Amino acid sequence: MKVVVIGGGSTYTPELIEGFFDIWDKVDSLEIVLMDIDENRLNIVYEFLKRMIHKVKAKIDLKKSTDLDKILPGADFIINQIRVGGNKARLLDETIPLEFNLLGQETTGPGGFANALRTIPVVYNIAKKVENYAPNSYFINFTNPSGIITEMLLNYTKVKAIGLCNVPINFQKFFADLAEVDMKEVFLDYFGLNHLSFVRRIFVRGEDRTSELLEKAKEKASDSEKKIIDYLKMFPNYYLRYYYFREEMVEELKHKPKRAEEVMKVEEDLLKLYQDPNLDTKPMELSKRGGALYSKAAVNLISHLYGLQEGFQIINVRNDGSILDLPQDSVVEIPVYVQKDRFHRYVIGGLPIEVRGLIQAVKVYERLTIEAAMEGSYKKALLALSQHPLISSLSLSEKLLNKLIEVNKGLFPELK
Amino acid sequence: MKVVVIGGGSTYTPELIEGFFDIWDKVDSLEIVLMDIDENRLNIVYEFLKRMIHKVKAKIDLKKSTDLDKILPGADFIINQIRVGGNKARLLDETIPLEFNLLGQETTGPGGFANALRTIPVVYNIAKKVENYAPNSYFINFTNPSGIITEMLLNYTKVKAIGLCNVPINFQKFFADLAEVDMKEVFLDYFGLNHLSFVRRIFVRGEDRTSELLEKAKEKASDSEKKIIDYLKMFPNYYLRYYYFREEMVEELKHKPKRAEEVMKVEEDLLKLYQDPNLDTKPMELSKRGGALYSKAAVNLISHLYGLQEGFQIINVRNDGSILDLPQDSVVEIPVYVQKDRFHRYVIGGLPIEVRGLIQAVKVYERLTIEAAMEGSYKKALLALSQHPLISSLSLSEKLLNKLIEVNKGLFPELK
Amino acid sequence: MKVVVIGGGSTYTPELIEGFFDIWDKVDSLEIVLMDIDENRLNIVYEFLKRMIHKVKAKIDLKKSTDLDKILPGADFIINQIRVGGNKARLLDETIPLEFNLLGQETTGPGGFANALRTIPVVYNIAKKVENYAPNSYFINFTNPSGIITEMLLNYTKVKAIGLCNVPINFQKFFADLAEVDMKEVFLDYFGLNHLSFVRRIFVRGEDRTSELLEKAKEKASDSEKKIIDYLKMFPNYYLRYYYFREEMVEELKHKPKRAEEVMKVEEDLLKLYQDPNLDTKPMELSKRGGALYSKAAVNLISHLYGLQEGFQIINVRNDGSILDLPQDSVVEIPVYVQKDRFHRYVIGGLPIEVRGLIQAVKVYERLTIEAAMEGSYKKALLALSQHPLISSLSLSEKLLNKLIEVNKGLFPELK
Amino acid sequence: MKVVVIGGGSTYTPELIEGFFDIWDKVDSLEIVLMDIDENRLNIVYEFLKRMIHKVKAKIDLKKSTDLDKILPGADFIINQIRVGGNKARLLDETIPLEFNLLGQETTGPGGFANALRTIPVVYNIAKKVENYAPNSYFINFTNPSGIITEMLLNYTKVKAIGLCNVPINFQKFFADLAEVDMKEVFLDYFGLNHLSFVRRIFVRGEDRTSELLEKAKEKASDSEKKIIDYLKMFPNYYLRYYYFREEMVEELKHKPKRAEEVMKVEEDLLKLYQDPNLDTKPMELSKRGGALYSKAAVNLISHLYGLQEGFQIINVRNDGSILDLPQDSVVEIPVYVQKDRFHRYVIGGLPIEVRGLIQAVKVYERLTIEAAMEGSYKKALLALSQHPLISSLSLSEKLLNKLIEVNKGLFPELK
């Protein structure tokens, strides 16, 4: 098995690689190539990982490279975890919209839009290379906004893209803990878009225990989450509070330290730690970076796709009729039974009217955002923003868009 | 032909009745019954109309009543133009939402919601009587929010309801004037919901003259309308500026005299004028009330339904597959070829993505509003508001809803 | 207006041209070009038509040609009425299937299949020229099997094709006569495929008079038609008896003179008559050829498309959602409101279950037949036949197909 | 666990009960009640089963009864395996249609129709009792025509019906043997209706091995099956030869001993054997009755529904969007992931056009047959038959129907 990690210089990578410690002995051979454009970070992370691997005596052939073309041939899996513009650009996403009294966040709302515009052309170019050099590989996308990026990949390229997020696996763990069973024994009837999803029902060993477990969940929930659960009788994705408590969240974010800045600090610390030649295990500090269980999600999916095991996993895939009220070619986040090439979507049916308007509107925003980026269309960018539920105004979108274009100079595709 | 006008005491009614001056001689006999719960207004309007009819020598048998049960039997057409709570309630719709920095308007946004909640139970009860006493009659609904009321009628009662609005006919006149042809020679490819619609293409004698006439339209348009036309290449319903210029409109309405108050003044004047025993023609002052061509729309529709003529008219009907992205049982505003019992919808197909999110979200709001009113559900009311593009927040909806319930005491159905 | 008639040497053509006598004075100028590959027939028909036109003093500029490329430029309308393989090939369609105890008929069943296979490649080539030389023209197709040919044109070429048949207009006349009104006052709620259609409801001046007129229709109907009407409460296309009385019809056709031979005889007579230099009006004998009102159908449609009038006409068009149970890109025969470029389909909705299986199966046969002809696929030809309700057998289809290929040597596309 | 077997007097029942030998020790307690209207058979089978159970020391509490009402309360599973009219009626199904040159078979074509008409009212009445006395039980239906019976149950009653057939499990075994793996490692992408289904793809441990295994399958296939595989690139249900080789099969059946008569003979023998007080294991002779693996199918399903295991099983369920070209409320035979209450349909998508017409037509026949039986409608019965691909004629259907009514006197519902 050959795995290429694009953006392998991320300080997250040790977390990811650790996941492979569980499966290296179940495959014939395991080669992992870290690829990054930042040679310095790449080297630091690479050397540290060497020590980690040596420590646990895993037979993993770790390589590194800054040249994508060279390392793609033969790849079975591509893991994409780049951040275009780095945390500096992310800081823009978290601050500029606040000036307009709008949510400042890297995946949702105007910030997610700017992120998408920066990221789509870069990932598109990477995918074109993958099409060429490793056409049969699976392309596992972590890069945010993950749903949008996956929808672009599936509609504009031929790579076998799957979008991954760590929210679903964390929900599964959360409910397994509540039910005091193993994660494998929980099945979530889960639907929506990436970062805009709901747990509709919770099955434990096939038994519907939704109401009981929602009650338990409420005990651990914030007041705002409790309210959502009470009204919807569903469990909301963490990102939904940006919609349901729109104004409060904007206010809160205005007065909070920015996550981008925190992360830059953490990264600096981590990179220093990684350089310590005596360090050969994941340092505690890594947990501050977030992304819990994201390595487990990735390695699970790879195991499914490689035939080491089979089962349901909640991933971002082409809708294809699973959700009746969204276009067939939309990307949605739903349970899929995966066993190698066999993808078997869970049928969601019609969206509950309690959330249908919200999801349909965001999907329209997503699709128009992709079209805007791919076609370089100012008009589509504007109409995308103006239909986003957090904006809902053409004039406001215009001011916002002009500002975003200005500050993202050199990072955005040209919009005409 | 027997026509019952519910809310016949409206100062608009002379406008409506004038429309019948064109057709009374084409039908065997014409009986019009004005029905109202305000006996005083009813008498004033009735007496004045008697003189108007006498003046033009029309053979119209005009009657009046405050007892709906008595006058329904035998009716061919019911025209519903009541205003529940009168202009006093309307003033609430125009002011309360502004306190929350939200649109204050009687048909769109929170005001339209409150209006719907007051109006649905009353119209439902009227419809139940019509079901009983005049089951074969057509129920022509002007009462706003007209799309919502019609959707309620078609899904909860058996009356043959059609929703009417004067916007489409005014658009037809507008483009006919631009093209310098008769209104009949213009066909509008028009779609959407009541007060949320777009002219997609304009045909003159079957020829597609959209781009030329949109250019001409821009010359007469406000700057904001121009912008919409440029971005959408469609002509927007007048009410769309409340969405596309959300914040500006809220600001503007905050500082403007309220329409409800203006109307109350106009009404007072009109009622005084109507009482002048020498007045036997529509006074100039009536034009200040708005509603241009609404009588023409009504009489046109009656002519179609009665078989006096046949043709297309833009009305609010069950979707039934005309717009693919909205539920079959939704009410939509589209061209329909009407010839007596034959209703032949114009096929719209998929909604243009440029406006799809907006329309889908508002339709979800509409449906949930109806369900909230019919079921007395606080939760559904809340979820309706929170998915409205002009609100998009659960917490804000909660505050707003509680306030609306408070000020509409005695007018709202109980919400549990 | 320039009209090109492909297959203009048909003895039918005088009938067609006569239709233009009603409209030549309503258009700026009228040029009609007869095109045919049989120069002899072309000359005879051309000369006779010259005299007919002169007689009635119509200002029609009649031309003739054997070179399609030359005459296409500038054409507004193309009328396609060729018969590939002539009546000799038709005779095969009427006889070979009978050897297998199957229907022998030129449009329905195995004969229609063979006809389609011969005709599709030829019409496809003609259409490619039209695409090239007269891309804005309307292509009015009479050539049978008309529904299949039209579906091929709309899915494989860019010509603006409309399929026409004389059955609907004859039904309209039939019911108008029964109701004792003018044809224009009758609207048929009519649906299905070409030669596989049903009149579901009959409106006279907008009034639903279905049951009354079906009763009257039964008085004039054959016993078998009566039976169909009684069971379906709909009026069947004449060709449906080939399905509903499958075995009886095969038996009857075995012992009847073949229509192809009769027509060859009539043609011979007609061509002789046309050569008489004194003949300058349509001879009585022409009526023996069938095709009543086909010229009226054509000239009506041209009037609609040219903007001389507007209204409903039953034609073969892309389904586009009108019939829910058939694919969007299928061609169906339904009422369409035509006013120049504006095509407004009548919404049929779901097919009545009483005939749904039949229509769906035939549509599958039609689509596979087109694909077989266009791709030269033996396998698809076989699967088309084996799903035809009149065959319903793979083994029988195989024997039949092999025989059809053998006797149509040189006329069929190669099937691999 | 309490299981009620309706038709428990069948000579098949020992086969069925043996299946429970695998699971009795995995459930708290196991009670099986055999119910039958033929007391004599019931007693024989019951006594023999007692010995079988005793022999293997299984803790199964076996009971018997002729009174359904009494034994239903508390049931977790109902297995329905009655034969209305017995093998005498089956003999009619196998012979009468042959007189009309039509297929004589108990589940497919006219025989299946007659069987359905006899069986629907009886099963409906049983289901009504189940609704009443054991509303939460699962109703597992083996009674043929199993797809039709299940569709009736799901649309006319509230029982939780699932239709089962032994063909899918035999296919799974067949391909597992070819691939030399365990049955559990094979997943069939399988779709269609009961006895009208196709294996589209074969996955072994998630790998698509369709073409290889189809080639291998051909080696074991009859010439006619080979042909079907070659043309369709799919593996056909055994019953499809009745369609693809329609005439040959009718001919063959005319000259073959009738299955009903064979079965009556086998039954006689079996009942004698069962009465031997020394017999305490399934006799070899039982294998002659057919129905291989049907007990495994049943016990598998019960294990899934009871939560003993989870996984895919091919069963007859409500379509609900799995097959796009069939109504949502149709019953289809597809893979479903079953884990207690959780039913997760495999998404089939659009039907391959190669078989779409056939399947759609048969589904229309099935639905109309159900409506005919439930409404007692002669007309619907006739239209059902006339749209069946093996009949395709109204006149033939009429003769056939009249005959079927005559010979099934006392067994058919009254048809008006």
Ligand SMILES: NC(=O)c1ccc[n+]([C@@H]2O[C@H](COP(=O)([O-])OP(=O)(O)OC[C@H]3O[C@@H](n4cnc5c(N)ncnc54)[C@H](O)[C@@H]3O)[C@@H](O)[C@H]2O)c1
């Ligand atoms: N979905 C999830 O669960 C999840 C979890 C963690 C991270 N993420 C997403 O993954 C992405 C990466 O996050 P991070 O925090 O690791 O970012 P990061 O900035 O720490 O690391 C990204 C790496 O990508 C490299 N890079 C940038 N552009 C590149 C290019 N064109 N080619 C190769 N390498 C390139 C950078 O040099 C950097 O080393 C983000 O989009 C983030 O939102 C998703």
Ligand SMILES: NC(=O)c1ccc[n+]([C@@H]2O[C@H](COP(=O)([O-])OP(=O)(O)OC[C@H]3O[C@@H](n4cnc5c(N)ncnc54)[C@H](O)[C@@H]3O)[C@@H](O)[C@H]2O)c1
């Ligand atoms: N769609 C359009 O083109 C259009 C045009 C004009 C008015 N409208 C709508 O029509 C409605 C009436 O408007 P208006 O300005 O004439 O209002 P109005 O207040 O002037 O008159 C309404 C009349 O209805 C009467 N009424 C109230 N409740 C009644 C009941 N239960 N039964 C009988 N009568 C009752 C009142 O006494 C009053 O006389 C409003 O909803 C308005 O928005 C629509």
Ligand SMILES: NC(=O)c1ccc[n+]([C@@H]2O[C@H](COP(=O)([O-])OP(=O)(O)OC[C@H]3O[C@@H](n4cnc5c(N)ncnc54)[C@H](O)[C@@H]3O)[C@@H](O)[C@H]2O)c1
């Ligand atoms: N739908 C209707 O109402 C209707 C009515 C009449 C005829 N038709 C159909 O119209 C077609 C013609 O019928 P017809 O009886 O007039 O046939 P016909 O044989 O009398 O005339 C057809 C003419 O087409 C010519 N032709 C053949 N191939 C040609 C080619 N490639 N290019 C130019 N000309 C060519 C022939 O030479 C002949 O003169 C048939 O398919 C028939 O079924 C339809």
Ligand SMILES: NC(=O)c1ccc[n+]([C@@H]2O[C@H](COP(=O)([O-])OP(=O)(O)OC[C@H]3O[C@@H](n4cnc5c(N)ncnc54)[C@H](O)[C@@H]3O)[C@@H](O)[C@H]2O)c1
């Ligand atoms: N789908 C499959 O895999 C499969 C396999 C085997 C049998 N079957 C079907 O199962 C059914 C039974 O087949 P069989 O061969 O066992 O039949 P059978 O005639 O041997 O047994 C049926 C039993 O049902 C009893 N019965 C009849 N009517 C009854 C009623 N109203 N209530 C209670 N009991 C009643 C009879 O007395 C008889 O004992 C048939 O429809 C057959 O086609 C299906």
